[in-house]
Amino acid sequence: MMRLTLILAAFQMLFVAPLQAQDSLPPAPYAYRQLDDPALEAKAQELMETLRCLKCQSQSIADSDASMAGDMRHQVRTRIAAGEDPEAIRAWLVERYGDYVSYAPRVTAATWPLFAIPLLLLLIAGIVLWRRIGRGQGRAA
Amino acid sequence: MIAELGLAALWLAAALAAMQLIGGATAQHNEESDLALLVRPVAILQGLLALFAFAMLMWLFAVTDLSVKLVAENSHSLKPLIFKLSGAWGNHEGSMLLWVTVMSCAGALIAAIEHRLPEKTMRATLAAQGFVALGFYAFLLFSSNPFERLPQPVPEGLGLNPLLQDIGLAFHPPTLYFGYVGLSVAFSFAVGAMITRQVTPEFARVMRPWVLGAWVFLTLGITAGSYWAYYELGWGGWWFWDPVENASLMPWLAATALLHSASVLAARDALRAWTIMLGVVAFSMSMVGTFLVRSGILTSVHAFAVDPERGSFILALLAIYIGGALLLFALRASSVAEGQRFALTSREGALVFNNVMLSATLGIVLLGTLYPLVTEAFDVRVSVGPPYFNPVGAIFVLPMLMVMAVGPLLRWRWDRFERVRLPIAILVALVVTTAVVIALTSDIGVLPLLGLSLAGVLAIASFLPLRGRKLWRTPIATWGMVIAHFGIAVALFGMASESAFTSERLAAVNPGDTEHVAGWDVTLQGIEPVAGPNWTALEATLVAQRGSGDVVTLHPQSRNFWAPPQQTTESALLTRWDGQLYAVIGGQAQDGRWQLRLWWKPFVTLIWYGGLLIALGGVLAIIGRLASDLKRRHIRAQAQQRRADRAGRAVGEAA
Numbered sequence: 001m002m003r004l005t006l007i008l009a010a011f012q013m014l015f016v017a018p019l020q021a022q023d024s025l026p027p028a029p030y031a032y033r034q035l036d037d038p039a040l041e042a043k044a045q046e047l048m049e050t051l052r053c054l055k056c057q058s059q060s061i062a063d064s065d066a067s068m069a070g071d072m073r074h075q076v077r078t079r080i081a082a083g084e085d086p087e088a089i090r091a092w093l094v095e096r097y098g099d100y101v102s103y104a105p106r107v108t109a110a111t112w113p114l115f116a117i118p119l120l121l122l123l124i125a126g127i128v129l130w131r132r133i134g135r136g137q138g139r140a141a
Numbered sequence: 142m143i144a145e146l147g148l149a150a151l152w153l154a155a156a157l158a159a160m161q162l163i164g165g166a167t168a169q170h171n172e173e174s175d176l177a178l179l180v181r182p183v184a185i186l187q188g189l190l191a192l193f194a195f196a197m198l199m200w201l202f203a204v205t206d207l208s209v210k211l212v213a214e215n216s217h218s219l220k221p222l223i224f225k226l227s228g229a230w231g232n233h234e235g236s237m238l239l240w241v242t243v244m245s246c247a248g249a250l251i252a253a254i255e256h257r258l259p260e261k262t263m264r265a266t267l268a269a270q271g272f273v274a275l276g277f278y279a280f281l282l283f284s285s286n287p288f289e290r291l292p293q294p295v296p297e298g299l300g301l302n303p304l305l306q307d308i309g310l311a312f313h314p315p316t317l318y319f320g321y322v323g324l325s326v327a328f329s330f331a332v333g334a335m336i337t338r339q340v341t342p343e344f345a346r347v348m349r350p351w352v353l354g355a356w357v358f359l360t361l362g363i364t365a366g367s368y369w370a371y372y373e374l375g376w377g378g379w380w381f382w383d384p385v386e387n388a389s390l391m392p393w394l395a396a397t398a399l400l401h402s403a404s405v406l407a408a409r410d411a412l413r414a415w416t417i418m419l420g421v422v423a424f425s426m427s428m429v430g431t432f433l434v435r436s437g438i439l440t441s442v443h444a445f446a447v448d449p450e451r452g453s454f455i456l457a458l459l460a461i462y463i464g465g466a467l468l469l470f471a472l473r474a475s476s477v478a479e480g481q482r483f484a485l486t487s488r489e490g491a492l493v494f495n496n497v498m499l500s501a502t503l504g505i506v507l508l509g510t511l512y513p514l515v516t517e518a519f520d521v522r523v524s525v526g527p528p529y530f531n532p533v534g535a536i537f538v539l540p541m542l543m544v545m546a547v548g549p550l551l552r553w554r555w556d557r558f559e560r561v562r563l564p565i566a567i568l569v570a571l572v573v574t575t576a577v578v579i580a581l582t583s584d585i586g587v588l589p590l591l592g593l594s595l596a597g598v599l600a601i602a603s604f605l606p607l608r609g610r611k612l613w614r615t616p617i618a619t620w621g622m623v624i625a626h627f628g629i630a631v632a633l634f635g636m637a638s639e640s641a642f643t644s645e646r647l648a649a650v651n652p653g654d655t656e657h658v659a660g661w662d663v664t665l666q667g668i669e670p671v672a673g674p675n676w677t678a679l680e681a682t683l684v685a686q687r688g689s690g691d692v693v694t695l696h697p698q699s700r701n702f703w704a705p706p707q708q709t710t711e712s713a714l715l716t717r718w719d720g721q722l723y724a725v726i727g728g729q730a731q732d733g734r735w736q737l738r739l740w741w742k743p744f745v746t747l748i749w750y751g752g753l754l755i756a757l758g759g760v761l762a763i764i765g766r767l768a769s770d771l772k773r774r775h776i777r778a779q780a781q782q783r784r785a786d787r788a789g790r791a792v793g794e795a796a
Contacts, residue, residue, distance in 0.1 A: 049527065058382075
């Protein structure tokens with residue numbers, strides 16, 4: 001599945017930039033260029049920090065020199081500049097590359113324990129504290 | 142010959158570890174059996190043999206013996222000597238040998254010098270230590286032999302990953318391993334105390350320096366690793382919630398909880414079962430960390446071994462040790478009384494609260510790290526990153542930081558709230574005021590906002606325990622606590638400031654062009670080729686000036702290593718008291734312009750200074766504890782001497 005998306009992504013990049021493939025800089029102009037409006041750039045930056053570079057290990061697209069990360073930065077910046085909502089862009093990327101691309105997990109059938117377990121931990125922490133300290137106080141006093 | 146000597150020493154050490162286990166086990170039934178008496182000497186000999194085997198491996202790397210598979214795969218004759226030596230542990234087999242060597246040496250040390258615990262408990266402890274070591278020897282000998290020869294020596298080695306050819310990273314893995322292994326000693330003490338039902342304050346005092354030492358090493362290892370990622374990866378990030386980073390953070394969280402609960406046990410004879418449990422958990426986290434990094438389950442810079450056989454071996458070891466320890470805990474927990482009681486408003490109460498918060502934080506990090514691996518097994522790939530860890534972790538970390546500010550002010554066992562009401566009211570007022578002021582004057586996220594205001598208050602609160610004390614008569618261990626807590630505040634401030642106020646500038650520039658970032662003017666003067674021992678690079682000359690201040694030159698590089706071929710960026714850092722200017726030179730575009738990346742990161746260095754302060758606090762605590770232990774031992778020896786003298790005189794008078 002993962003490999004398939006990578007191959008698809010690679011194909012797509014071939015079509016985007018067949019001529020400049022050998023260049024040390026990716027063809028996407030906004031890969032290494034900021035948006036002129038600082039507010040929009042901040043918005044783009046915030047989103048890019050939470051998107052995974054699919055070719056790297058544990059790096060966001062904001063932290064990577066991989067050409068695919070550059071291409072995705074370009075996509076994010078142009079879409080933000082066009083006035084798109086960051087979460088809409090995230091949803092678009094998730095649809096395209098799968099949940100793996102987003103560092104912010106959504107609540108789905110596969111991920112609900114990620115959100116249920118912290119609540120459970122909160123409950124357990126509360127019970128442990130109540131038992132250990134609440135009871136102890138009675139006897140110590 | 143050298144390789145065969147090393148291998149022979151390893152086999153002998155493994156045999157001795159087995160003997161240590163059997164001896165320690167028989168000692169539980171017959172304390173005077175020959176095997177029982179041999180446990181200590183065997184542990185010492187085992188440590189020496191493991192040390193010898195590791196020295197042989199270092200030797201093979203130093204002379205680049207290319208008939209040895211490990212050297213051929215990981216070294217290169219042209220590498221600088223320091224990286225040849227660090228190459229000995231910069232790979233799977235060598236690092237596992239380092240792990241077991243440090244562990245055996247730690248076992249040898251407690252066998253040689255530790256005499257405070259009942260002998261039976263010590264032998265059970267050494268048996269546990271031998272048992273754990275045995276598993277790792279088996280792992281090395283059966284699936285990761287570092288001394289394996291090649292059928293034919295190769296003409297040249299493959300080299301070491303250039304990212305790892307860095308002085309910081311040469312010492313980063315051993316530092317973490319010292320930490321992991323220190324926790325293995327704590328684990329063995331916990332198992333020994335459980336077996337012989339001797340969960341006493343004395344046990345906590347004996348275990349504490351090992352926990353503190355492990356904690357100091359983990360702190361240093363994490364700090365160094367974070368700084369390495371910051372300057373080496375070239376994008377200014379210092380923490381990625383990468384599973385490998387989490388692998389070092391989880392034992393640290395557990396060790397932090399353990400050292401505080403061990404302190405309660407030592408001082409107040411409370412939290413017995415809890416301390417034992419944390420001892421087991423802390424080492425479990427070291428094993429989980431080792432498993433994550435060593436099994437190749439995560440394919441990243443750190444995970445060199447891509448071999449499922451090894452992964453299942455470590456997983457089996459993990460199951461045996463942790464499962465065994467938890468089973469023992471379940472069997473003995475009922476006979477380990479809970480110990481002394483205490484009130485909610487007491488030092489113990491605050492410590493218990495923070496212990497629970499630390500454990501919950503640990504649970505979150507563990508969940509977020511392992512969950513993607515679990516779903517991957519079912520072919521669903523998800524990513525868990527900063528947007529998850531930061532807010533969810535904060536649920537537990539923020540209350541912990543608040544209690545941390547107040548806890549040291551409370552008395553042991555029971556305290557009146559009225560006594561600490563005034564300082565608490567002042568601290569709360571300070572948090573609220575600074576938070577409101579920052580919120581009104583700048584536009585930053587909730588977490589950095591809370592981080593900044595809490596950091597300021599925590600910094601003040603960390604010194605309050607010294608109030609009313611004569612500073613030169615304050616125990617060294619108290620100073621340790623004050624400085625470590627202050628270090629947390631400093632690091633927190635750095636983190637919050639970096640994430641809230643960083644300015645970034647990316648641009649394509651020609652030589653002579655000037656770019657601006659956060660008050661700095663940075664001009665690219667030129668690009669020159671330079672060469673190192675095993676790389677060539679393009680080096681930029683940047684001239685930076687802030688306002689009308691001094692003109693400073695920076696030299697970021699884009700390096701090409703040739704063995705193995707890989708490109709890296711060497712960032713250039715300019716440190717000022719209020720932050721760091723971070724410059725990276727990238728590639729050249731077709732129009733001839735160069736890619737320049739600049740960041741101004743206010744107070745970012747405080748993150749690592751904070752880490753160093755935390756470690757310093759730990760070192761002071763160790764010194765303080767050891768000094769008072771020695772003093773106590775001296776007093777006891779003197780008392781014994783006096784008694785002996787008196788008895789001698791009495792005998793003399795009677796005669």
